[in-house]
Amino acid sequence: MALPKYTETRYRIWHYFYIAICTFVFIFLIAPLFVIFPLSFNAEEFLVFSEGMKNLDPDAFSLRWYKDMVYGTKNPWGLAAKNSFIIAIFATLGSVILGTVAALGLSSRHMPFKGIIMATLISPMIVPLIISGVAIFFFMAKAGLAATHTGIVLAHIILGTPFVVITVTATLSGFDHSVTRAAASLGSNPVNTFMKVTLPLILPGVISGGLFAFVTSFDEVVVVLFLAGLENTTIPIQMWTGLREQLSPTILAVATCLIVLSTLILISAELLRRRSERLRGINR
Amino acid sequence: MSSETKQILTTDGIPLEISLKKAERKNKIKAFLLVAPLLLFLIITYIFPIGEMFTRSIDDKMITNMLPKTFKSMETWDGKELPSEEVFASFLSDFKVLVDKKEHGKLAQRLNKEKNGFNTITKKLFRQVKRNKIDETRSIKEQIMKVHKRWRNVEYWQAIKRTAPPYTSAKYLKAMDMYLNEDNKITQVSEDRRIHRILWLRTVEVAFFVTVFCFLMGYPIAHLLATLPMKYSNLLMICVLLPFWTSLLVRTASWMILLQQQGVVNDFFVLIGLVSDDNRPEMMYNKVGTYVAMTQILLPFMVLPLYSVMKTISPSLMRAGKSLGGTPFVAFWKVYFPLTIPGIGAGCLLVFILAIGYYITPALVGGASGTLISNQIAYHMKTTLDWSFASAMGLMLLGGVLVIYWLYNKLVGVDNIKLG
Numbered sequence: 001m002a003l004p005k006y007t008e009t010r011y012r013i014w015h016y017f018y019i020a021i022c023t024f025v026f027i028f029l030i031a032p033l034f035v036i037f038p039l040s041f042n043a044e045e046f047l048v049f050s051e052g053m054k055n056l057d058p059d060a061f062s063l064r065w066y067k068d069m070v071y072g073t074k075n076p077w078g079l080a081a082k083n084s085f086i087i088a089i090f091a092t093l094g095s096v097i098l099g100t101v102a103a104l105g106l107s108s109r110h111m112p113f114k115g116i117i118m119a120t121l122i123s124p125m126i127v128p129l130i131i132s133g134v135a136i137f138f139f140m141a142k143a144g145l146a147a148t149h150t151g152i153v154l155a156h157i158i159l160g161t162p163f164v165v166i167t168v169t170a171t172l173s174g175f176d177h178s179v180t181r182a183a184a185s186l187g188s189n190p191v192n193t194f195m196k197v198t199l200p201l202i203l204p205g206v207i208s209g210g211l212f213a214f215v216t217s218f219d220e221v222v223v224v225l226f227l228a229g230l231e232n233t234t235i236p237i238q239m240w241t242g243l244r245e246q247l248s249p250t251i252l253a254v255a256t257c258l259i260v261l262s263t264l265i266l267i268s269a270e271l272l273r274r275r276s277e278r279l280r281g282i283n284r
Numbered sequence: 285m286s287s288e289t290k291q292i293l294t295t296d297g298i299p300l301e302i303s304l305k306k307a308e309r310k311n312k313i314k315a316f317l318l319v320a321p322l323l324l325f326l327i328i329t330y331i332f333p334i335g336e337m338f339t340r341s342i343d344d345k346m347i348t349n350m351l352p353k354t355f356k357s358m359e360t361w362d363g364k365e366l367p368s369e370e371v372f373a374s375f376l377s378d379f380k381v382l383v384d385k386k387e388h389g390k391l392a393q394r395l396n397k398e399k400n401g402f403n404t405i406t407k408k409l410f411r412q413v414k415r416n417k418i419d420e421t422r423s424i425k426e427q428i429m430k431v432h433k434r435w436r437n438v439e440y441w442q443a444i445k446r447t448a449p450p451y452t453s454a455k456y457l458k459a460m461d462m463y464l465n466e467d468n469k470i471t472q473v474s475e476d477r478r479i480h481r482i483l484w485l486r487t488v489e490v491a492f493f494v495t496v497f498c499f500l501m502g503y504p505i506a507h508l509l510a511t512l513p514m515k516y517s518n519l520l521m522i523c524v525l526l527p528f529w530t531s532l533l534v535r536t537a538s539w540m541i542l543l544q545q546q547g548v549v550n551d552f553f554v555l556i557g558l559v560s561d562d563n564r565p566e567m568m569y570n571k572v573g574t575y576v577a578m579t580q581i582l583l584p585f586m587v588l589p590l591y592s593v594m595k596t597i598s599p600s601l602m603r604a605g606k607s608l609g610g611t612p613f614v615a616f617w618k619v620y621f622p623l624t625i626p627g628i629g630a631g632c633l634l635v636f637i638l639a640i641g642y643y644i645t646p647a648l649v650g651g652a653s654g655t656l657i658s659n660q661i662a663y664h665m666k667t668t669l670d671w672s673f674a675s676a677m678g679l680m681l682l683g684g685v686l687v688i689y690w691l692y693n694k695l696v697g698v699d700n701i702k703l704g
Contacts, residue, residue: 011612022508025501029583030523032538033530035548039541048546098322105318110311117319124330128641128685130658131678134665135333138340158330161322219531221644226665239533243648247540255534262529266522269529 033259040065040252047247065253076238077254084234087149088217091156095213098157099164100206104198106165107172118165125162129222132159137226147229155223160213167212171205171276204276211269215262334682341676344452347394350387351378355448363445366438372425375444376418383413399443405432455676460484480660480677487657490574490646491639497579498635499628502586506627509587510594524591528584536645539577543568543649569651577649582638586631593627633692637685657681 043062044050052060069077102121105111124132136155137146145151179201183193199206221236228237235254242251292300348355353374361367382388392406408431412418418427429436446468457463457470461478465471472478505524509517527535542548550564559565567573597620605615643658650656657677664674 018504018508022505025505025583026520026523028501028580029527032535032542032580033526035542036534036538046546047541047544049548049551098325102319102322105315105320108311108315108318110308111315111319112312117323120326120331121319121322124326126637126685126689127334128637128658128681130641130643130661131334131337131682132330134661134671134674134678135330135337137665138336138671139329139333154329158326161326165322215529219533221533222662225662236531236533239531239537240644240648243533243537243540247537251537252541255531255537258531258534262531262534263526266525266529270525 036252036255036259040249040256042249042252045249047249047252065249068250069253069257072250076233077235077250079231080233080235080238083149083232084218084236087152087156087234088214090149090153091160091217092210092214094153094157095160095164096206096210099161099209099213100168100202102161103165103168103172104194107169107175121165122162124158125166129159133223133226136223140227146227147232149232152224152227152232152234155227156213156217156220159220159223160216163212163216164206164209167205167209168202171202175201204272208269208272208276211265211272215265334679337675337679340672341455341679342451342453343672344447344454345450347391347447348450350382350391350394351375351444354378354444358445358448361445363442364438366425366436367441369423369425371441372428376413376420376424376428379409380413383410395444395447398447399440401434402440402443405434405440408432409435455673456680458673459677459680480657483655483657483660486653486655487640490571490578490642490656491636493575494578494582494639495632495636497575498583498586499632501579502583502590502631503624503628506587506590506594509591510597511599524584524587527580528588532581532644535581536577536648539573539580539645539649540568543573543576568649569654571650571653573649573651574646574654577645578639578642581645582635585634585638589630589634590624590627593624593630597623629692629695633688636688640685641681 038053039047039049041061041063042050042053043060043064050060069075106114106118106121111117136158140146140151140155143151145154175198179197180193183197184190188196219236221234221240224232224234224237225240228234235258239251239254242248294300294303354371357371357374358367361371379388379391382391388406388410392403395402395406409428412427412431418424434440446464454463459480461473461481462470463473505520509520509524512520544550545564545566545568547567549567550559553559554561554564567576601619601623602612602615605619606612610618641658642656643662646654646656647659648654658681661674661677661681664670664677
């Protein structure tokens with residue numbers, strides 16, 4: 001039994017130290033994102049805070065780089081954004097459909113060879129991206145799909161399905177199968193049962209898996225670098241080339257837009273997660 | 285016999301056992317059919333190509349198909365002295381076919397890889413063949429040997445014989461900075477040319493330290509998030525989730541801005557007087573940059589599994605530990621920490637596996653020291669087009685990842701990976 005006063009001080013110091021560490025880590029995590037905002041409104045061409053910006057002089061700020069992003073002369077961002085969205089949307093649709101159907105089969109207790117099949121289905125998530133990139137490139141080159149939108153969409157379906165499979169199987173683990181039997185006993189056919197009963201119940205899981213797949217596709221650069229030709233350029237590819245050649249403030253304007261987008265995705269993912277938890281809570 | 289165990293029949297007269305089995309089989313097929321589209325898709329577009337990487341990495345059929353007669357006649361040659369007239373004759377006839385197909389250059393290139401000096405002597409032989417200088421009625425061996433003195437050297441014929449098998453381990457050895465020498469022994473390349481081993485070591489080193497840093501930074505905040513009341517922790521969770529959902533390239537870009545010499549971090553160091561203004565340290569294009577940026581980028585992958593495990597640990601356990609006489613430290617170490625091990629395992633596995641295949645961030649902020657094995661694979665895929673070498677390195681990396689995965693499965697069990 002140590003002296004209470006002595007121990008108290010020691011633990012108090014320890015507690016403050018712990019809080020200090022946590023504060024530091026949180027700043028470390030989030031601060032880099034905030035540095036981009038002000039600099040993207042920089043009126044000058046350099047990527048440092050100018051004297052004017054430090055004094056909050058309104059002349060030091062401008063929308064110059066946003067204008068450049070949208071109206072710039074040799075502007076690659078328009079095409080890149082269009083490609084990125086098209087590819088991500090189709091890849092998400094593909095991943096969601098294939099992944100959800102597979103998850104339905106996987107969570108059936110009759111499923112044979114469950115372990116090895118599950119391992120195969122989520123393998124694109126475990127294998128380092130560079131290896132996936134090489135393998136997928138070999139396939140696409142042989143199938144004549146390199147440098148096509150179709151090829152990139154298929155590649156992103158490969159990378160996106162594991163997320164859908166995982167989130168939907170997790171949602172289905174708390175699923176009460178008696179409701180589908182009830183539907184069947186009331187004369188509903190399996191497709192109808194799925195659309196009217198199962199899907200609405202597992203929808204939060206499906207959508208959050210879809211969000212993962214969307215972000216994976218939208219942010220993917222390693223595989224696309226192997227597959228894309230000039231016409232298939234995407235936002236990540238443009239950012240990659242931009243960052244390698246010279247860091248221009250236009251990239252920061254694009255980055256700011258991407259942060260806004262990811263904030264929106266974060267909010268929807270959080271809302272979905274809570275809804276899904278609530279639904280599962282009711283089921284139990 | 286059947287009178288002893290009376291069979292139970294269903295209403296349509298089929299034994300229940302058979303009927304149940306039938307239904308069971310139907311369910312199995314139904315479940316499998318649901319999985320089949322995705323499984324088939326992945327096998328064709330993904331699993332199969334990975335297998336193809338393997339055949340590509342050991343493939344050496346090109347030369348086997350180029351010199352079929354030569355290798356056939358070489359089968360009886362002991363490889364100690366110069367081969368017989370027959371080998372020379374079949375080599376010439378193979379070579380003539382190649383000249384007709386204009387493929388002799390490829391042969392020279394491939395043989396030159398095996399032994400330096402083949403380029404010159406193949407060219408010389410080509411000129412003789414082109415001008416029809418070789419008289420097939422006389423001894424071909426004598427005539428070829430006259431083309432260049434190296435054709436009289438038995439070592440060159442041994443080199444040709446070594447290329448005979450349709451498979452080779454050369455690419456794998458090359459990735460370890462080794463090669464097969466004249467006596468078929470594994471030898472190391474000279475010291476100044478050992479580049480790959482450094483890359484492997486650096487890749488493992490970076491992945492290891494990034495995992496350690498992520499653990500050291502992730503554990504406290506995961507603990508804080510799991511123990512704080514909901515309304516505060518939800519707010520703080522945004523700090524973890526927002527980077528998680530933000531583009532990797534955006535985060536890398538922000539680190540490039542922060543860490544540059546005139547950047548915010550250096551400004552801050554100057555402000556608090558840690559360094560003088562004209563002596564700002566270089567924090568980017570070296571290992572510091574790689575570690576800092578990769579740790580921040582991979583930290584959410586450590587925090588999320590840790591958090592989901594810590595959330596399930598009841599606070600009363602710590603209270604019980606303390607009430608039984610343990611100091612808070614002892615209670616933490618003996619009660620809380622062991623319970624978080626599945627989370628630690630999942631987090632470390634995720635971070636390590638992601639870090640070991642990393643390529644974008646080190647390439648942008650790491651400078652010359654940021655070249656990892658993945659960059660090398662990409663380089664050979666895109667620039668040198670030595671796809672078989674890239675495949676070999678990729679498969680070695682994959683092998684490493686699978687070993688780690690297997691070890692993890694043995695130690696902790698895989699079903700602890702959770703997403704958000």
